[in-house]
Amino acid sequence: MSVESVVAAPIAKTVPTERVHHGDVFVDEYEWLRDKEDPEVISHLQAENAYTEAQTAHLQGLREKIFEEIKSRTQETDLSVPTRMGDFWYYSRSYEGKQYGVHCRCPIDAAAGAAEAAGVTTERTADAADGIDAWTPPRLEADSEIPGEQVLLDSNELAAGHAYFALGAFSVSHDGNLLAYSVDTVGDERYTLRFKDLRSGEPLADEIAGTAPGVTWSLDGSHVFYQTVDESWRPDTVWRHRLGATESDVRVFHEPDERYWVSIGSTRSEKYLMIWVGSKITTEGWVLESDNPEGEFRILMPRREGVEYSAEHAVIGGDDRFLILHNDVVDGVKAENFVLAEAPVDDPSNLTLLIGHRDDVRLEDVDAFADHLVLSYRREALTRVAVWPLTASGYGERRELEFDLELFAVGTGANPEWAQPTLRIGLTSFITPMQVFDYVPATGALLLRKEQPVLGGYDANDYEQHRDWAVAADGTRVPISLVWKKGAVAEGEPKPLLLYGYGSYEASMDPSFSVARLSLLDRGMVFAVAHVRGGGEMGRLWYENGKTLTKKNTFTDFVAAARHLIDTGVTAADRMIADGGSAGGLLVGAVANLAPELFRGILANVPFVDPLTSILDPSLPLTVIEWDEWGNPLADKDVYEYMKSYSPYENVEAKDYPAILAVTSLNDTRVLYVEPAKWVAKLRATKTGDAPLLLKTEMSAGHGGVSGRYEKWKEVAFEHAWVLDTVGLAEE
Structure with missing residues (x-):
């Protein structure tokens, strides 16, 4: 008897709970799953995990193979391009067999000596501007000893004994003598801030619990500024801490309006400290000279709604x-x-x-x-x-700056110094591993410092990337980005395709390279991104026309993209998977209700599939600030009715759905595990057909999923194996 036949699909009990707003009564039968302190809830999630493992047990070999492919293509022992700051070159190392990175630095002179000793000459250009030599990073070898190297922080040591680890702040004081860093070992995005004297290598006694991830130094290194969050996980307060002080930290700024987040940083010149207060639609800045850390911040320009x-x-x-x-x-x-x-x-x-x-x-x-x-x-x-x-x-x-690529993403990299003759930038595409350049403004020279190594003979010429356009129901042209391997499938035949989308918060899904994605492409799968409204790819109005009372454009744009890919023969409905995470999980959840016939499967990561329930509850993390994105259904009946009309959970019907894999994390503070748990429970009780329905909950992780690169590779391998199996590409 197979394992699959032994483990039955969990059937969640129903406990009717009424939600009443604007005269509307909604009976929620699975709201009881919200209490994660209830042993019955944990038992249900564990039963779902056991069922998912049983239903995918036949993919174990494929999962292991994909994991090994990712591992074999990754240069596990590696070293980032050094960045010059003050008297040191700063860089990070990775080591084969270790989950996390190691932050290091070495003196500038020692780095040059190490390169020369290894017989490595640094790149020069005949027309380079004065001073380029001093700013040309040494080619340090990942497996060689570097004179004077100092390990600033080894995340593997900090993570030892913890099921989860995330590094939050990592900031060196301006004189290079002190390090401030913070860690989260639970996944709830509340960090403990610590300090280290880099001259002695010894930790300082100062320790601050319950902080947000960032930290900012005063110019003289005597003080740091950090943030704390309120009960809804909203960064709302900035504090000043004097190193070595025994007195309480000073609250320098507090924002009572729950629509606004608070952050602190400094200008690139480091002359000014800046506190920023922002909602989704309004900003306000406060400024203070960095050499006067105990002074009073003053307002830059008063906030005005919508500016x-x-x-x-x-x-x-x-x-x-x-x-x-x-x-x-x-x-x-x-x-x-x-x-x-x-x-x-x-x-x-x-x-x-x-x-x-x-x-x-x-x-x-x-x-x-x-x-x-x-x-x-x-x-x-x-x-x-x-x-x-x-x-x-x-x-x-x-x-x-111009690049000879149809699709690409470019942006500035680490440029910590105010006066430097080079500009560090990064360039990538679907077929271009990340390239790090130094651009010389004085000459226009573009100097390649490193390209992300991809082992195993990767050749970008074996792959194609392309921009296509779908037409939405209202006539709007929706960009689609595609990448595939040449010759992997027969010409003229519909190809298996993974269609990804997000479409919220003006976030843009720009082209980027993925080693893990090669395991899909090399098996004949096409990867596509639908750049739907609600994102920022086409400007601010692209975002404005995919939020609040125009949110449905996000979903119908994705459907239009899927139909276009089918109509043009790129793929077929029985060969296409919809993929989205977080707010993208809302997208694919809504699409599962709107057009289930267009997809063979739905992959939903930490999906926001019960949005109305969450946005109606101001006590939940991040809800109030989200009202600018979705509208306020508590105060506005029209918003309530509109959100209810597209909520994936509330619109589950007795009809055939595609295969669904929902992945979530128990400690997620942004999209609570209860949303996909309720969604899957309702789908299992309501839907028709026999397409598999699976829920996988990481029991010790947050919004970003598992931590550690090997654990992340295993998670990716799990999802890729499910995708390949669903479209019929899993090996025998």
């Missing part, structure tokens, strides 16, 4: 200025895609426009250096980077 802005310090023509990126009204028109202005530091509201609004370009960020600015923006659903020289009189000519 977002950011500020960066720059020195223009010898004067301190703030560069302000904002979406306020300019010349009578709302600057939806943002504009860039400058203002005197002592009068931030006195704005002078530098870059005006464009409908086809979404300005996203500006970084300031001593002699140039770096603009980050997106155009035609792709990220772009431009360098803007600063001259004695003001601004020079902007230059956009």
